[in-house]
Amino acid sequence: MLPTERDQVIVRLLRTSGVASATDLAARLGVSHATIRRDLQRLDRHGELRRVYGGAVLDQPAEMPFAVRQTVGLEVKTAVAALAAGLVADGEVVLLDIGTTTMELARLLRGRDVTVVTNSLAVYDVLRDDPQVQLVLLGGMVRRNYRSLVGTLTEAALAEVSVDRLFLSCTGVRSDGSVVDNMMVEVPAKRAMVRTAESVVLLAPARKFPGTGSLRICSLVDVHVIVTDDEPGGGEALDAFRAGGGTVLTPCG
Numbered sequence: 001m002l003p004t005e006r007d008q009v010i011v012r013l014l015r016t017s018g019v020a021s022a023t024d025l026a027a028r029l030g031v032s033h034a035t036i037r038r039d040l041q042r043l044d045r046h047g048e049l050r051r052v053y054g055g056a057v058l059d060q061p062a063e064m065p066f067a068v069r070q071t072v073g074l075e076v077k078t079a080v081a082a083l084a085a086g087l088v089a090d091g092e093v094v095l096l097d098i099g100t101t102t103m104e105l106a107r108l109l110r111g112r113d114v115t116v117v118t119n120s121l122a123v124y125d126v127l128r129d130d131p132q133v134q135l136v137l138l139g140g141m142v143r144r145n146y147r148s149l150v151g152t153l154t155e156a157a158l159a160e161v162s163v164d165r166l167f168l169s170c171t172g173v174r175s176d177g178s179v180v181d182n183m184m185v186e187v188p189a190k191r192a193m194v195r196t197a198e199s200v201v202l203l204a205p206a207r208k209f210p211g212t213g214s215l216r217i218c219s220l221v222d223v224h225v226i227v228t229d230d231e232p233g234g235g236e237a238l239d240a241f242r243a244g245g246g247t248v249l250t251p252c253g
Contacts, residue, residue, distance in 0.1 A: 001029065001030075001031075003039065003042075006029055006031070006035075006039055007039065007042070007043060007048070009028070009029060010025060010029075010039060010040070010043060010049070010056070011043065011048050011049065013025070013028070014049055014056060014057070019052075019055065019056070019057045020055050020056060020057075021054050021055035022036045022037060022040065022054060022055045022056075023054075023055075024055070025039075025040075025055070025056075040055075040056050043056070044056070048182075048212055048213070048214060049212060050212070076205050076229045077100055077101040077104050077205070078104055079229050079251050080101055080104075080203055080205060080227050080228065080229055081101055081102075081104035081105040081107070081108055081203075082108060083227045083249045083250075083251065084105050084167055084201060084203060084227045085105055085108035085109060087165065087201060087225065087227075087249075088109065088112070088114060088165065090112065090113045090114065091113060091114070092114050092115070092164045092165060093114070093115040093117065093161075093162070093163045093164050093165075094109075094114060094115070094116055094117070094163060094164060094165045094166070094167065095116075095117045095118065095161075095163040095165070095166040095167070095193055095196070095197055096116055096117070096118040096120060096123050096167050097118075097119075097120070097166070097167060097168050097169045097190065097193060097203075098118075098119060098120040098122070098123075098146060098147070098148040098169065098186065099120070099169035099203070100122070101169060101203045101205075102118075102120060102122075102123060102167055102169060102203065103120065103122040103123055103126060105167060105203075106118075106120075106122075106123040106126040106127055107126055109127070109133060110126070110127065110130050110132075110133065111130065111132050111133075112132060112133060113132060114133060114134070115133070115134040115135075115136065116133055116134070116135050116136065117136040117138065117161055117163055118135075118136070118137065118138065119137075119138040119140060119148055119149040119150065119154050119189060120147065120148055120149075121142070121147040121148060121149065122147045124137050136161070137149075138153075138154050138157040138158065139153040139154060139156075139157050140152075140153045140154030140157070140189075141153070141154075143185070143186075146183075146186075148186065150185050150186055150188075150189050151185075151189075154189045154192075155188055155189055155192045158189065158192040158193060158195075158196050159192065159196070161196055162196060162198075163196055163197050163198065164197075164198050164199065165197060165198065165199045165200075165201060166193050166194065166196070166197035166199070166200045166201065167201050167203055168190065168193060168194065168200055168201065168202050168203065168217070168223075169203050170190075170202065170204060170208060170211070170213070170217060171183075171208065171211050171212050171213040172208050172209075172210050172211025172212050172213045173202075173204055173208055173209050173210060173211060173220070173237055174210050174237065175210060175236045175237050176237070177219050177220040177221065177237050177240060177241070178216050178219060178220075179202060179216070179217045179218050179219065179220060179222075179223065180211070180212075180213035180214060180215055180216055180217060181213045181215050181217055182212050182213035182214070182215065183215070184215055187215045187216075187217055190217045190218075191217055191218065194217065194218045194222055199224045199225070200218075200222055200223045200224055200225075201223075201224065201225045201226075201227060202220075202223045202225070202226045202227070203227050204226055204227070204228050205228055205229045205230075206228055206229055206230045209228075209237065209238070220237060220240070220241045220244075220246065221244065223241070223246060224246060224247065225246065225247045225248075225249060226238070226241060226246065226247070226248045226249070227249045228248065228249070228250055229250065229251060230250060230251075230252075
């Protein structure tokens with residue numbers, strides 16, 4: 001089996017279980033522990049998984065139901081959402097990406113004099129009965145497990161709107177400043193969101209440095225503010241972001 005084929009099998013197993021030991025992976029693939037160790041090192045560098053003692057994990061398995069993902073790291077998501085909400089001024093038009101953190105942000109925007117544009121059905125559910133919020137739901141194909149709308153209709157709708165501020169989610173931020181995701185079907189819509197926004201705010205908890213994913217959404221050059229829960233361990237990208245004039249917001253200031 002070629003290395004690329006092993007990579008696909010390893011990532012597929014992790015997306016199902018969330019965690020795997022090096023011993024189990026070696027047995028399943030019929031290779032040595034040394035080979036698996038090199039495979040995991042390579043996949044970790046590429047942001048496809050995170051190496052841990054004795055094996056590897058995905059922070060959130062790709063098939064994890066939305067209701068379950070919603071509860072994972074809720075305290076961190078709430079803290080990031082609270083910081084993000086403080087950036088929104090009355091009268092603004094804001095674009096909320098899909099994700100459980102943007103859903104928490106939507107809760108904090110209830111009762112505000114703002115316009116919210118979104119392709120997130122979860123955000124829509126939070127705001128649909130709020131008479132204060134002007135709510136614009138983008139069209140597209142429904143992804144039920146992710147409670148999102150994607151596809152060419154979503155991208156076409158985004159080309160028709162202009163927003164003051166985008167709150168963007170991702171699955172990882174690489175050391176070279178690439179903002180990445182692991183879902184091919186969602187990346188085109190995210191890229192369209194970046195193009196339509198005056199200001200881009202990246203919601204990126206510390207675990208997303210480097211996080212996972214190899215599909216490039218944009219560069220940190222395109223981002224104006226990063227909202228995170230703590231100083232990420234991989235500081236190279238963050239230092240370059242600050243040096244370029246970007247702002248980093250954390251709960252401790």
